[in-house]
Each structure stands twice: as C-alpha cells, then as structure tokens.
Amino acid sequence: MSYYSQYMKRLYENLIHQHLTELRQMAFLMGPRQVGKTTLSLEVAKKWPEYFYFNWDNPAERLLFIEGPSAIASQVNLDEIKQEIPILIFDEIHKFGKWKTFLKGFFDKYEKETKMIVTGSARLNVYKKGGDSLMGRYFYYRIHPLSVAEIVAPHIIENEIRTDPKPISDEDWNALLEFGGFPEPFVQRSKSFSKRLQAMRKDQLFSEDIRDATRIQEIAQLQLLAELLQKQAARSLDFQSLAKKVRVSTDTIRRWIEVLKSFYFCFSIQPWSKNITRSLLKEPKLYLWDWSLVEDVGQRNENFIANHLLKAIHFWNDRGMGDYGLYYLRTKEQKEVDFVVTKNNKPWFLVEAKTKKNSISRDLYRFQNETKAPHAFQVTLDLPFVSKNCFEETKPIIVPARTFLSQLV
Structure with missing residues (x-):
C-alpha cells in the first residue's frame, strides 16, 4: 500500500483554477475513465465559495438536463444576487444527445452568473448529435495519467x-x-x-x-x-x-x-x-x-x-x-x-x-x-x-x- 492519501494533488489543479479565475469560457476536461477528471473538478471547486455538481448518470439530475438550462439555474438559484458566483460542474453530459445545444443555451444566458467545468470520458466531439457550435465558448484540457x-x-x-x-x-x-x-x-x-x-x-x-x-x-x-x-x-x-x-x-x-x-x-x-x-x-x-x-x-x-x-x-x-x-x-x-x-x-x-x-x-x-x-x-x-x-x-x-x-x- 502506498503512503499517499487517496487523493494526490494534481498538476492540473492550478491550471483549472487559473482558467476559472481569469477566463469567461467553460473549461472542458477530457480524458479516459478513472484518470481523475471528476475528483480534480471537485478539488478545484471546493476551494471556491460555492459550487454545484451535476452528473448525467444520476437519473434525477438527468431530468434537469432534459428540462433545459432554466431547470438547472432554478435548482442552484442563479436568478438570485450572490456574493460570489458559483462553479457548476457538468459531469459526463456528452452522453446527452443535445449536450451542445444545452451548453450553448446555458452559457449564453448565465455566463456572468457562473463558472462552468464540463467533463467527458470521450472526446467531446464524438457525440455528433445535436448541433449548435460552441466555438469561442470553451477551452479544453486533456487530463493524462500521472507522470x-x-x-x-x-x-x-x-x-x-x-x-x-x-x-x-x-x-x-x-x-x-x-x-x-x-x-x-x-x-x-x-x-x-x-x-x-x-x-x-x-x-x-x-x-x-x-x-x-x-x-x-x-x-x-x-x-x-x-x-x-x-x-x-x-x-x-x-x-x-x-x-x-x-x-x-x-x-x-x-x-x-x-x-x-x-x-x-x-x-x-x-x-x-x-x-x-x-x-x-x-x-x-x-x-x-x-x-x-x-x-x-x-x-x-x-x-x-x-x-x-x-x-x-x-x-x-x-x-x-x-x-x-x-x-x-x-x-x-x-x-x-x-x-x-x-x-x-x-x-x-x-x-x-x-x-x-x-x-x-x-x-x-x-x-x-x-x-x-x-x-x-x-x-x-x-x-x-x-x-x-x-x-x-x-x-x-x-x-x-x-x-x-x-x-x-
């Protein structure tokens, strides 16, 4: 058994934190299953005043995605004034057939009310259903195994x-x-x-x-x-x-x-x-x-x-x-x-x-x-x-x- 704790600090933590602090675009984290994308997202978000996590694989949260951006916004009270804008994590959302349309709609409406992390265990262009372009609305980061x-x-x-x-x-x-x-x-x-x-x-x-x-x-x-x-x-x-x-x-x-x-x-x-x-x-x-x-x-x-x-x-x-x-x-x-x-x-x-x-x-x-x-x-x-x-x-x-x-x- 290793002397490491169950979570090792990742090089990417500072990179994603810097992105959220300095840039308006969504941060797309891409990489294989179990490489640590979700854990990394949560570790970054925990250092923020407020964050919310949504996973497409969770049936209740899946319904919110299907209902559309306003359902998620209502769930986290984005229509209320906040001391600090929260981080929203959308995990495995690319499994949703209309994920691009959802993200475009959400970002265009709530860009100034939230910071967003999107994760995927497939290249986020593999799911070609649904159509609106996200050009200019995100930067991606490829998460690799430890080195x-x-x-x-x-x-x-x-x-x-x-x-x-x-x-x-x-x-x-x-x-x-x-x-x-x-x-x-x-x-x-x-x-x-x-x-x-x-x-x-x-x-x-x-x-x-x-x-x-x-x-x-x-x-x-x-x-x-x-x-x-x-x-x-x-x-x-x-x-x-x-x-x-x-x-x-x-x-x-x-x-x-x-x-x-x-x-x-x-x-x-x-x-x-x-x-x-x-x-x-x-x-x-x-x-x-x-x-x-x-x-x-x-x-x-x-x-x-x-x-x-x-x-x-x-x-x-x-x-x-x-x-x-x-x-x-x-x-x-x-x-x-x-x-x-x-x-x-x-x-x-x-x-x-x-x-x-x-x-x-x-x-x-x-x-x-x-x-x-x-x-x-x-x-x-x-x-x-x-x-x-x-x-x-x-x-x-x-x-x-x-x-x-x-x-x-």
Missing part, C-alpha cells in the same frame, strides 16, 4: 522544460512502471486491485460507452481488436493483418481504431517526413493510454516514454504555449528513431527509448543532422537519476529516464 514530473513536482512552470530535475523514489518509479499512471492503481499498488479495475474499465468502455455512443454492433470483434492492439503497442499498425484476424475489412479496422482513440484507449503517431531522405509517409505507430496493459517489457517501456511525451505536448498546447507535435522517424531502409517532438512545426528534440544502457544509436546522429533538431536523447530506463539538465546538451547523448522525464510535465 514522473507530476509526482515529483505537481506545479506549473512558465516554460516547457524544468531546468532543475528532481529524483523520483524507487518505490514510486517501480509502481508507475508496473501499475501505470491512473491514480487509484498507482496509490493502491496491489496487483489484484489493478486487475479488477482494468477489467471494470474494459467492461464499461465496451458494454456502455462505445455501445451507447456508436452504431457498432460487433462489440466482441471490437474487443478482440483491442486485445490485438495491446500486443502491438509501440509497433507500426498493419491494418491488413488486423483485418484478417478480426475478420472485417481494413476500412472497418481503421474506423474502429479511430473509435478506440476517441475513447482514450489508444493513440497513434505519424512519421515525420520533412527533410528526411526516403522517409515513410503514412505508417502510424500505436500506443496505449494505460501502459500497464502492455505485457512485453521493451514495448511497455517505449509506451511509457510515449505517454510522457504525449502528455507534455498536450499540456503545452492546451496552455497556448505554442504548436507542439509528436512523431517518429523511419526510412524505407528501416533506419529509425522512436520519437521526434516538434515545436511550431520544426523538430525540437529526438528521443530513442531504451530499457538498458547500450552504445548510443547511430541513427540519432543521422536524424539530428537531417532534422536540425537542437537536442537528441537516448533515454534509458535502467540508469540512476543524475541531477543534470538534459536540455543543456546539444549533441546526441545517453540520459536516465528518471532525469529526462522529470523535466517534462
């Missing part, structure tokens, strides 16, 4: 990179690798608890979320695809091979993978081809949001690094710090570097993920020369922490994952 940097320093900094890396304890490091970054399994550190939670999340994903939100009837085949993707994490997607195994068309496989991505089961990255001689152009590589589902150690470790990089670029983008992207590098001759992070459409740093210390990859030299990326790292998981800013280095260099990841988000 090394968030565990050792859960506060926001002005720049992208933390120049003062901090060590993570061996206990936390091992728990993060084994149990993943979803808060409850990380805190509990119990194999049986983790397995039970994974099974419950899987059942909810396929039997409730996807079934209710899409027209997919072949749920058993979709589950088979998800199981195959777990084995293919950190590898290029072979749509034809998957289609044969699942016994559907390649177009169906592509469509189903997009559905799984939209519900935060997996994500993919594309090859970066600008200025790369004989680069691959289309083959995506796939990773899981929960790296603890990946059985192969090497694949899991690469997935672990991928999650940290994706979390960082999402955080930087959602804060409006620039335009950041995550890709990989590979030529038709199979020369490869696992990741390239771009900043404003230019390669910024390269990352090659390694489980054990090896001689430095020659491909890092080649691709740094071709991309002109300022940094190139071989990030190694079994090296001890070093109190050194990795981003001071400009030539390809081997760095400990514990150090490098603590400098991200």
